Amino acid sequence: MKEELIESLGKAKVSQSESERYRHSRDESSHPFIEPDFVVFPENVEDVVKVLRLANEHVVPVTPYGAGSGLEGQAIPINKGISLNFDRMNKVIEFSPEDLMITVEPGITRLQLNEYVNKHGLYFPIDPGADASIGGMVATNASGTTAVRYGSMRDQVLDLEVVLANGTVIHTGSKAKKSSSGYHLNGLITGSEGTLGVITKVTVKLHGIPEKVIAARCTFQTPGECAEAAQVVLASGIQVLRMELVDAESIKQVNEYGNYSFPEEHSLFFEFAGAPNIVEEEATVVEELMKELGCNNWERANSSKERADLWKARHEMAYAFKHIKGKVSTGSDSCVPISKLAEMVVFGRELLEQSGLIGGVFGHVGDGNFHTIAMYDPNDPVEVEKAEYTNEQIAMKAINLGGTCTGEHGVGLGKRKYQVTEHGDALELMKSMKTLMDPKGILNPGKIFY
Missing domain, CATH: 3.30.465.10 (Uridine Diphospho-n-acetylenolpyruvylglucosamine Reductase; domain 3)
Structure with a gap:
């Protein structure tokens, strides 16, 4: 196979080096690393066609690889074969x-x-x-x-x-x-x-690009109150650009990680964007709504630097937890109808507290999508079991409430076990589509389905 790949693509596009195989054995998830047999770097669609024709002929698995930033193991070549890296196709x-x-x-x-x-x-x-x-x-x-x-x-x-x-x-x-x-x-x-x-x-x-952008944040006594406040904003018809919930534990963690000074309470982060007069009005209306609901610490971030710092902190939430030495992370990204969001957020926070694991709740509450992150010692079977139990309970509750086990991270390896529960008989239709389009099963095998 190696000789055929080199003959078809050229030596510079095919690698079996240990460093490249290791790099393509993982993503940012906690799933076990598996090294591919080859790493191929196509430079155009013709190269991809050649790779797939050879792989299909020899029944060799092909796993696409982008930036490696996935969180559910989609880029891990669990059946080895070819890892198809798209670094050179970036035009x-x-x-x-x-x-x-x-x-x-x-x-x-x-x-x-x-x-x-x-x-x-x-x-x-x-x-x-x-x-x-x-x-x-x-x-x-x-x-x-x-x-x-x-x-x-x-x-x-x-x-x-x-x-x-x-x-x-x-x-x-x-x-x-x-x-x-x-x-x-x-x-x-x-x-x-x-x-x-x-x-x-x-x-x-x-x-x-919006003409004007305003960011703001405020705090509430409980994460459930944050979720309920988010629902009020959506019901008001205001087209916020971003609306994020971050629980107090996550705020504390990111403050320590990034040397920020946010109030360590359950928080909502907002961003409004559009025409200047409309944005000002929207920010003012939301401020009034939040204060009517009992928020504290309302603060606007008007300058580009203040906004950048606020959203930089939000994006660092997961990395702030992952920075904890001796621990690895796992988490959920369930999505539910907006009316069920407060119930789910409270449920997630309670599960983390019951587990005794370090963790947080945060997410894109404007569309019903929220995350939990739990830190555990991979060498401690008790902690591993607690982390897995927490994720499973959240996924199943989300499905039972009419939602989904994954709002944005995808199924990959970690969410396969929930697919029958979520999709029922429709899962067999999906499998039939897979068989029709990939009869030899060479395209990223083992993902989404068992």
């Missing part, structure tokens, strides 16, 4: 500012994309925190802090170029803003985690 293919769209290769990261388009007064708003690759964000249907206004990647994708398992190249959409033609293949491939095809080009929507 802008077509930029159409007048149409508010751009076509890029999958290896470009969201920060690189925004650096390219910001000078034109445009930006790509999906922000999962990490500087993830656009291809990886499509594969997991990523979202993040701006999801309350812009939704997830699935809402931003116009067209994908995808190489199927047998080497066939297809497009899943068009450059039109909407279509009623055929099945919705954009939606099928987005979130499929590399199990149905390999993404080689992505066309996404762009948006105008």
